[in-house]
Amino acid sequence: MTIKTVSIIGLGALGIMFAKHFSGNLPKNDVRVIANQSRIQKYERNGIFCNGERYNFNYVLPESKQKPADLLIFCVKFNQLQQAIEDARHQVGEHTIILSALNGISSEEIIGKTFGMEKMLYCVAQGMDAVKIENKLTYRNMGMICFGEKENTVWSEKVTIVAEFFNSIDFPYEVPINMNHRLWGKFMLNTGVNQTVAVFSTNYGGIQVEGEPRNVMIAAMREVIALSCKVGINLDESDLTYWLNVLANLNPLGMPSMRQDMAVNTKTEVELFSGTVIELGRQYHVPTPINDWLYHKVLEMEKDF
Template structure:
């Protein structure tokens, strides 16, 4: 199988980066951005701006009847996932491969329940430092997608097919041997970085240097390391070092989506991060005081948000 068409659900920071890259490399008609009528009209009227340039993507209504896409990428927030699944139904066929760039460690199973796990590859988006305000996105590092089966010691046909597309389009990617460990590592990073930047109202620069925010971030990440050992993932200090090195390369003026949500008075994905850590801590008898503090602090900060 060769991938000829790509569909993207969600036009936030990640969705915009991906739509731009694929549209620059493929025929615009082979790249579909799934959007309902009101969003489609807004995008067509106002445009989407990325690093100063306007992009008018190929917007496709969810109800449009057409040939299934070859590659479907989910780029929405977790609380938008149920609607995104419904919006994507006409895009999925027998041979569609699906990637989820959502935060957390549970979206693959949710999407797989709707469309079949045989269509899913596990996926982690990392290294992006994009900031999106309204219809304008700016970034220095587009990062990469890490994807694959849970065990990639030998690549499956699906993994090979996606890798061949990404090679052709110069799309940055990695296929880790252990996707479970990479996903938990990104979960660890998000739990530390996203929440700390939000609580301390700072940016990546505020946690790239020594100080209280960085200390809180690392403490929250170490709680996830302990939790990982209880579920058989076994993160360690080398994984912490790897993700701190990823963090060090981000634009200091950039900020994660949780901080951007805070600035826009939007509810955050705190349940995916400290919420998950606290639940797992109770399940396995692991103390998570830093994540509990972060969770309650963010809940308090966003109590009046929509």
């Protein structure tokens, strides 16, 4: 099998970056952006801008029936996932491969319950510093997708197919040997970065330098390390260093998704970050005071939304 058609659901920062790259390297009609009628009308009326240039993607309604996509990528927020699964049903066929670029550590299993885990590859998007305000996206670093089976000592057929496709369109990627470890590492980063930048109303620059925000971020990340050891993932200080190095290369003026949500008075994915940490902390009897504090600070800030 060779990937020729790609469907994307969710036109946030990641969705726009991916749609832009794929549309620039494939026939326009082979890249489908799935959206309902009202969203399509808004996109066509107001446009979608990326680094100052307007893009008109190939929009497809959820109810449209066509040949299933070879590759389906979920780029929605977690609270939109169930609706996105319904909207993507006509895109999935027997041989469709599915990637989920959502934050957290649970979306693959949720999608897999509907479409089958045999279609899923685990996925992490990392290293991008995109900022989306209304219909305008700006970024300096595109980052990359890390994907694979849970273990990739030997690549599966699905992994090989996706890697060959990404090679053909010069799309940055990595296939880690241990995807569970990478998923938890990104979860650790998000738990620290997203919440800290939101609570301190700063940007990446605010946590790239020494000070209280950076100290809070690292403390929140270390609570995830402690939890990971209880569940057999076993993150350690070398993982913390790896992700701090990823953070150091981001545009200081950029902001993670939670900070961007708060800037436009939108409810955040706090339950996906500290909410999950707190619940796991109770389950495994691991104290999580920093994440407790961040969780309640975010909820307090959201009261005015």
